Amino acid sequence: MTSSPLKIAIAGLGTVGGGTVELLTEQADLLAGRAGRRLEIVAASALERPSGLELEGVQFFTDARVLAREADYDVLVELIGGASGVALDVVRAALERGKSVVTANKAMIAHHGVELARMAEQTGANIGFEASVGGGIPIIKSLREGLSGNHVTKVMGILNGTCNFILSTMQDTGRDFADVLAEAQALGYAEADPTFDIDGIDTAHKLAILASLAFAMPVSIDAVTCEGIRHVSALDIRYAQELGYRIKLLGVANINGEMAVECRVYPAMVPLNFPLAHVEGPFNAIVTEGDFVGRTVLEGRGAGARPTASAVVADLMDLATGRVGPTFGVPVDRLEPRPTAPRGTGRSAWYIRLMVKDEPGVFADIAAALRDEKVSMEQIIQRGRAPNQTVPVVMTVHETDEAAMLRAVARINGLSSVAEPPRLIRIENL
Amino acid sequence: MTSSPLKIAIAGLGTVGGGTVELLTEQADLLAGRAGRRLEIVAASALERPSGLELEGVQFFTDARVLAREADYDVLVELIGGASGVALDVVRAALERGKSVVTANKAMIAHHGVELARMAEQTGANIGFEASVGGGIPIIKSLREGLSGNHVTKVMGILNGTCNFILSTMQDTGRDFADVLAEAQALGYAEADPTFDIDGIDTAHKLAILASLAFAMPVSIDAVTCEGIRHVSALDIRYAQELGYRIKLLGVANINGEMAVECRVYPAMVPLNFPLAHVEGPFNAIVTEGDFVGRTVLEGRGAGARPTASAVVADLMDLATGRVGPTFGVPVDRLEPRPTAPRGTGRSAWYIRLMVKDEPGVFADIAAALRDEKVSMEQIIQRGRAPNQTVPVVMTVHETDEAAMLRAVARINGLSSVAEPPRLIRIENL
Structure with a gap:
């Protein structure tokens, strides 16, 4: 173990931040053995110092912006969330200093991914965002590296655990949407303001990221049309079952015959032999169609402290071992904008x-x-x-x-x- | 595109070799755009020059050993097959020269993986074997990199398309094993000598590789106990269905309470809500349990020219872009031998x-x-x-x-x- 440790600063110590600290602490020796160097948390920030997290010897900040600008780290892990605001500020500050970034922030990548990737290229930094889509599922790595020999023609998935939990529960119990949503909120599976989840916005962010990687185009949330699950009724769920279908909120991106991209989020009926039909509750799954590989399906836990921490740490391990490359698989200037298919043409x-x-x-x-x-x-x-x-x-x-x-x-x-x-x-x- | 091309020598131009040539030729520009350099086939070998493959400007050899020793290449792609013999000779010859190797050869990796990984470390070469397990499914990359933050406790899968096709067909038609095997042979889905597939040996090779990556232990085929599908009768399939199960040939590796490893291949009844129950025909799927990520499932085409070529080329792309590391995730000296659980203790x-x-x-x-x-x-x-x-x-x-x-x-x-x-x-x- 001759190499110097990878110095990590964590901005945000909420659910995912806590899980990441836990993983890096509990599995420190495992990670060091695999990476050939230690992964060390040197600094962290949160509005208040959280109790119950091992942060001995870690420089603590209450202002994430100060952490990003002043702490001595190799990689900043952004786990604050939100498309812009503090999250975006700290990521920009890190990249400006030539420091790499790992983030779980799908909204920020969907809205500002191209700008951030360009900054990283200019300063020699890298950006990892495996945790932004599909929780612990290694879908970003699979699309960017594992299927790199393919023209991908379609990527679709169940990308929001809250919606999938609500739809699964409606299916299992016959209860109506509002009722199940209230239960999900009480259980902590849905936010007090559930708009982002149930109106499909979270799924749209994730779909935009997947489409960018799949089709090597600049990530853009504008291309995604979005319909949520508010209008799915217990009656429709019953009929779906009778007809041999299940209702799932899908994000679907494909390239049509004219090479235009269709990116859509909508609740769909899928037949029971469809690879996503049996993905229940908090699980996510992504189907990819490539011209050589054919169909692949990746399934796993789409959210939660520990699965998301698994993805954050996978990115950190890649940084620690030098397995790095352009943010979206190719340099920003080689991402090709593609026309959006007009509505009503599908x-x-x-x-x-x-x-x-x-x-x-x-x-x-x-x-x-x-x-x-x-x-x-x-x-x-x-x-x-x-x-x-x-x-x-x-x-x-x-x-x-x-x-x-x-x-x-x-x-x-x-x-x-x-x-x-x-x-x-x-x-x-x- | 200022970087020099990656010079590729392909040993073996059968089904997978042909698919790999096709992919590298058809998608040459796509690959160059993603890798930032061209992937060029400079040399190839086969017992006879195959018609119907574009090999213009490619140095052709009828002796793979001569190709390995004498051709001017950066990476040798071994697609001859077989645990030893010519395949092993050419891989050794390439590694001795410090040239990297990409292979689809599960038997060779299962039997000689440790020796080859050690050679690669000594000469500064790298070995890619994504194509050796699960066809086009990026399972090797996922285990080695995507789940690198986890203690993996279990990895299991449907790893042999021939057996899965036979069992799926028995299930769908009610026909008996011998009858369906004969049809699979006529269709080219099973070999004239089907022993490797139906007695579970092919699955055992793949399981040994997965277990090595999952548990960071030296790959060893000796640890795997093996039972095939010859004895699965139409009667058992009918009863399975009646009881709410499907019969699948599984490879299962896990670490038990005493930290001993159990690696077993056997036909098993799986309930319909089991993640592998709906994997049919030529598809493969692998379930992994990690302590942080929980359960992940990866599914895709487990064999065939094009899916396997997709995996071969993914490895070539990693080599072309410098995303490389130790063969089994950690240097050979840090792979930890683990005791094999005694029979009868599960x-x-x-x-x-x-x-x-x-x-x-x-x-x-x-x-x-x-x-x-x-x-x-x-x-x-x-x-x-x-x-x-x-x-x-x-x-x-x-x-x-x-x-x-x-x-x-x-x-x-x-x-x-x-x-x-x-x-x-x-x-x-x-």
Whole structure:
């Protein structure tokens, strides 16, 4: 063990920060044995000095910006969070000094990744962000290095554990969204303000990062369209089950025939033989399609102190052993901007749930609307009779242009017998 | 693009060699863009010059040993196969010259990995063997780098596509082993001599490699016990289905309470919610348990020209960009030999199928044998009656010591009403 230790400064000692301190302390000898040098926490910052963390001999700061500018470290671990503000300030300060950065901050990478990668290139620093997507799953390394021989054509995944927990629980218990969300909040699985998770924004950040690595394009959150899970009802979950599907919040990025990129977050019905159908609760999983490797699936815990710390430390180990390279796999100037596919140009199969008045002629009107837009019906479920009351009618349609589907739904929504706006959920097949 | 190209010599132009040439040729610009330098095939060898491969400007050898000793290259790609013989000779010759090696040869790494890693350390060369396990799945990189912050306690997987294809087909069609094997041979999915695959030897090689990386111990095939799939019958597959299991050939390595290593290959019943239950046909998957990351699962195509080429090229890209390190994650001298757990010391739940004469008192004798060895029965299936004929009786038992289980089975086998040796299959629960 002749090499000098890797000096680590940790900004942020919350859940992930605490887990990272724990890992670096508990496994210090294991890491030193593998890296050929010690990984030493030399400085840390938090608004208050946390009790219960071993920080003996560690220089402590209450101002992360001061830590970043003044402490004597080789790599700054940013675990504060937030797209900008303090997190961005400390990362910029570290990179300006030529110090490398490891971060779990998907929002910051999604919004400022290109600028930060450029700074790192200019000062000779490196940026690791394995922990920003998929918790402990080594998906960043796999995309950037493990599949580097492939043109990746598609990357999709279950990227938010909170949404997956809510949807899994709705499925298992038959309870409704608001009810399960409240429970998830009480259990600490969902934030008091759950917007980032349940409206798909967190998934969008992660998808933007995956798309950048997969397609070697500048990371950009603007390209991602985003639909969350607020509108998924217990009724839709029941119908999904009856039809042989599960509902999952997916992030999906692919390159279409015109080499434009589609990046979308939406709840989708996936068939039971789909590789993501059985990913439950807090687990995340990512499917990648490469032209040589074919399909790969990586699954693991998507959040939590210990899995996320595992990813943070993997990046630190790469830095400690010199396994480094450009932030997004290639230098920023070789990232190729790609056009975003216009909305409504994608194709998909769909599930449609209508609430209609049970009166003569309703089906004929609905069927005519679909026929006029050349949307081909696959199956229809309507159960029981309730003359002149409102009943659910559920249909699935074969793969069709999104624009045609939306036009057909607008027609259907205009029918006097249709009592509320149709509920539309994509069906994802492989 | 100022850096000099990486000069590649390919020994062996069979299926995987052909796929590798194809990838390096078709994606040359993609690879150069990502690596910052070109990856150039400068030399190749095969017993006969293959038609249909673009090898213009490539120095061709019919003797791989001469290629290894004399050609001017930076890295030798060994795709000949076989634990020793020519493959081992050319790898040794390359390493002696200080040239790096990339190989898909699990048998060679399992048998000679330590010696080769030591040679590489002495001459400053590197060895990449991502393609040796799991085809295109980046499992070697994930274990060595992505999970480097973890004490790995268990690694298990479906590692042989031929066996998985045979078992999947038996499951789907109800046909018997010999019949499906013959079809697999006709289709080219199984070798004319299928021993390596169906007796679990190929899986054992791969498991030995995974265990070495997971537990930082010298790779050794001697530690692996091995049971193949020849004895899995259509009847057992049917019962598995009825009991809510699927039968998969697994390689399982774990560290027990005494820090001894158990490495075993065996067909096992896995419940439908088990992460490997839905891995079908030619797909492979590997489950890893780490103390911080928890459970991760990596799935993908386990064989074939293009997926395997994807893994070979990932190693070449790492060499081209200097992302290199010790062969097994740590220098050979820091690999720690671990004791092998004695046979019969493991614990497992079991499926037992008996063929018994349908006569009074049979159940009492069987139940007594289990009771006397303190084996606790979970369920029993016996259907219909056929007085004085032979009928199947199927039982599952709760987790029990292997030694006790084997003693109970020996007692049962000694009963006069038991017509053939009991069939025992492990049940793997998470």
